[in-house]
Each structure stands twice: as C-alpha cells, then as structure tokens.
Amino acid sequence: MxxxxxxxxxxxxxxxxxxxxxxxxxxxxxxLPTYRGVGGLFEGVLTQEGIPIEEAISNKMLQTRPEVTWKYLWQIGAACHRTKxxxxxxxxxxxxxxxxxxxxxxxxxxxxxxxxxxxxxxxxxGRLSELYCVNCSYRTTAEELLAGYSKPMNLPPKCPVCGGLIRPDIELFGEHxxxxxxxxxxxxxxxxxxxxxxxxxxxxxxxxxxxxxxxxxxxxxxxxxxxxxxxxxxxxxxxxxxxxxxxxxxxxxxxxxxxxx
Ligand SMILES: [Zn+2]
CATH class of the missing domain: 3.40.50.1220 (TPP-binding domain)
Structure with a gap:
C-alpha cells in the first residue's frame, strides 16, 4: 500500500x-450514508407512504403531492446539515x-x-441547500428559509413573494x-x-x-x-x-x- x-x-x-x-x-x-442520488439514504426501503423513495423524491411526486417529496427532502437536508x-x-x-x-x-x-x-x-x-420558487424568480437558501432545518414547519415551504411552491435546486428522480x-x-x-x-x-x-x-x-x-x-x-x-x-x-x-x- x-x-x-x-x-x-x-x-x-x-x-x-x-x-x-x-x-x-x-x-x-x-x-452521511452513501446514497444513490438523493434517495439512497433510504435506498431499497419503502417510505411510510408505502412507495419507493425514488418515487417519493421524483419530479412527478413534487408536482402531485409536494408534501410527500418535501418530507423526505427535509430528512436528507437535516442529515446533511447535522454533518460537515x-x-x-x-x-x-x-x-x-x-x-x-x-x-x-x-x-x-x-x-x-x-x-x-x-x-x-x-x-x-445541484446543491440541496439552494432553493427556488417554481413560479417566480425568488431564490434563497435552506439556511435562510428553513432555518437550516432546525425547526418544524408546514411542508411544502411556500414562496414568501408569490405563494408558489419552493423546491431545491437539485436533480430529482425523473429529471435532468x-x-x-x-x-x-x-x-x-x-x-x-x-x-x-x-x-x-x-x-x-x-x-x-x-x-x-x-x-x-x-x-x-x-x-x-x-x-x-x-x-x-x-x-x-x-x-x-x-x-x-x-x-x-x-x-x-x-x-x-x-x-x-
Ligand atoms: Zn414565487
């Protein structure tokens, strides 16, 4: 060696x-556990909703049930935030x-x-801590908008400017x-x-x-x-x-x- x-x-x-x-x-x-894409923290595990994590953190789920996607984005974000x-x-x-x-x-x-x-x-x-609004040009960070994942809040987070859906600037499953x-x-x-x-x-x-x-x-x-x-x-x-x-x-x-x- x-x-x-x-x-x-x-x-x-x-x-x-x-x-x-x-x-x-x-x-x-x-x-941090070695994860596949954004989902591997729970790779091969079904979520509480009974769906694979890859589906929960997908573009399709964000469109239809953003609270589900955000529940897991939050867990991953908090895990990243706790470590350095x-x-x-x-x-x-x-x-x-x-x-x-x-x-x-x-x-x-x-x-x-x-x-x-x-x-x-x-x-x-992309980077999980970078957030943006899907409706307007608002951009922020998880530190700023989510207080670094330190306190509970209603999910999904809403844009303070237009009320639109906030998402992280990362590749979700089903996206490029x-x-x-x-x-x-x-x-x-x-x-x-x-x-x-x-x-x-x-x-x-x-x-x-x-x-x-x-x-x-x-x-x-x-x-x-x-x-x-x-x-x-x-x-x-x-x-x-x-x-x-x-x-x-x-x-x-x-x-x-x-x-x-
Ligand atoms: Zn907005």
Missing part, C-alpha cells in the same frame, strides 16, 4: 491540472490552492466541497439537472487534465466516462479511491482500496514532506 501511495504522491507532485471526480463515498467519512465536510474535502481544497487548475466534478448534493473551499466546482446534481452546469462542463472540455482521481463513485454515467476514456487514451494516470471494486476500477492505473479521508490525508502528508525536502 505504501508503494502505491508513494507512486500516486509522485503523480500529484508532477501534475498541474488534477480532476477529482467524486461520489457519495467522499461524504461517507462525514457520517471531512478531511478528504479539505485536502482536495488544499490541492486546489496549491495547483489552481484543479477541478472537482461531484455527484454529491451536500455542498461539502464548496464549504471546504473548492472553487472550480461542477456540481452535476445540468442546466447550471453547462458553462462548467465547457471548462472541463477545455481543460488539459494530467491526473484524475475517482473517489467513492461507482456510477458509469457519460459525464464521468467521457473525461475518463479521453484521459485514458492520452495516458493520463487515473487513481481510484474506493473501499470496494467498481465498474470503473478496470480503467484505473492505481486502485486504492480504502476510504477517502484516510487516503487523501496520507497522500497530502507525503506531498508535504517531499515539497519541504
């Missing part, structure tokens, strides 16, 4: 532009400060990358978010990446596989950090079977030592 870590630290030291592709495993060390970013998010932000061309593409909606200080950020599924990300995707297309980290994700979505296969074809090293083997493991040059926080902390220590010597 030490040999792999040393080799990967070498890659970090040499690289100028690193792409981190992050999934739920990155937030697992924060104490971990050492892995911190190291990624530290690497960006060191190498400003670093990019982070995340599937997570908890906003921890941003909170930890990452700036070149592509949040493909992406809208706010088009500019940032261009950023990814135009970037010259010379090292890729795949952290805690097993999803072979096109927005992940496209930059991966492009990089692979250009002999860009790919490092996977994941406790388990995934559908993407084969393409990685280095497979680190461990958690994100522990691994990135060790890698950062090695890099610090080498930079100091």
């Amino acid at each position: 030490d040999n792999i870590l040393n080799a990967v630290a070498d890659c970090i030291l040499k690289a100028e532009s690193i792409l981190f592709i992050a999934g739920a495993g990155l937030s697992a060390d924060s104490g 970013f971990n050492r892995a998010h911190e190291v990624i932000a530290q690497i960006e400060s060191w190498k400003p061309d670093t990019l982070v593409l995340t599937q997570n909606i908890d906003g921890f990358e941003r909170a930890a200080g990452s700036k070149n950020l592509i949040e493909v599924h 978010h992406m809208s706010s990300s088009e500019e940032t995707f261009k950023m990814l297309d135009n970037a010259t990446i010379d090292l890729i980290f795949l952290i805690g994700t097993s999803r072979d979505y096109p927005y992940i596989t496209k930059p991966l296969y492009k990089a692979h074809g250009l002999n860009v090293p790919i490092v996977e950090i994941n406790p388990a083997e995934t559908a993407l493991s084969e393409i990685a040059d280095y497979n680190i079977r461990s958690t994100a926080a522990d691994t990135l902390d060790k890698l950062w220590s090695i890099c610090e030592k080498r930079r100091g010597s």
Whole structure:
C-alpha cells in the first residue's frame, strides 16, 4: 500500500491540472450514508407512504403531492446539515490552492466541497441547500428559509413573494439537472487534465466516462479511491482500496514532506 501511495504522491507532485471526480463515498467519512442520488439514504426501503423513495423524491411526486417529496427532502437536508465536510474535502481544497487548475466534478448534493473551499466546482446534481420558487424568480437558501432545518414547519415551504411552491435546486428522480452546469462542463472540455482521481463513485454515467476514456487514451494516470471494486476500477492505473479521508490525508502528508525536502 505504501508503494502505491508513494507512486500516486509522485503523480500529484508532477501534475498541474488534477480532476477529482467524486461520489457519495467522499461524504461517507462525514457520517452521511452513501446514497444513490438523493434517495439512497433510504435506498431499497419503502417510505411510510408505502412507495419507493425514488418515487417519493421524483419530479412527478413534487408536482402531485409536494408534501410527500418535501418530507423526505427535509430528512436528507437535516442529515446533511447535522454533518460537515471531512478531511478528504479539505485536502482536495488544499490541492486546489496549491495547483489552481484543479477541478472537482461531484455527484454529491451536500455542498461539502464548496464549504471546504473548492472553487472550480461542477456540481452535476445541484446543491440541496439552494432553493427556488417554481413560479417566480425568488431564490434563497435552506439556511435562510428553513432555518437550516432546525425547526418544524408546514411542508411544502411556500414562496414568501408569490405563494408558489419552493423546491431545491437539485436533480430529482425523473429529471435532468445540468442546466447550471453547462458553462462548467465547457471548462472541463477545455481543460488539459494530467491526473484524475475517482473517489467513492461507482456510477458509469457519460459525464464521468467521457473525461475518463479521453484521459485514458492520452495516458493520463487515473487513481481510484474506493473501499470496494467498481465498474470503473478496470480503467484505473492505481486502485486504492480504502476510504477517502484516510487516503487523501496520507497522500497530502507525503506531498508535504517531499515539497519541504
Ligand atoms: Zn414565487
């Protein structure tokens, strides 16, 4: 394991532009369950309403029974609010400060990358704490409108301007978010990446596989950090079977030592 870590630290030291592709495993060390999309907090579990969570947190349900969708959005939001970013998010932000061309593409909606200080950020599924009205141009945050999920309120929340339905700026099941990300995707297309980290994700979505296969074809090293083997493991040059926080902390220590010597 030490040999792999040393080799990967070498890659970090040499690289100028690193792409981190992050999934739920990155937030697992924060104490959040690894969830699939927005629903996996209860993955495979029926809700009290007797419907799968994927249906409860879908666009269709938001249109027809928004109080049901909001009941579960609230639980997920409160879970995210109770926890915070971990050492892995911190190291990624530290690497960006060191190498400003670093990019982070995340599937997570908890906003921890941003909170930890990452700036070149592509949040493909949006951010749960960002809220907007479906009728007018009102936008706010969960901190502001929902008091950070700290006190009970009637759901769904209503727009203080027009009374319309408030929803989070995330991709619900049955939707394609992406809208706010088009500019940032261009950023990814135009970037010259010379090292890729795949952290805690097993999803072979096109927005992940496209930059991966492009990089692979250009002999860009790919490092996977994941406790388990995934559908993407084969393409990685280095497979680190461990958690994100522990691994990135060790890698950062090695890099610090080498930079100091
Ligand atoms: Zn409104």
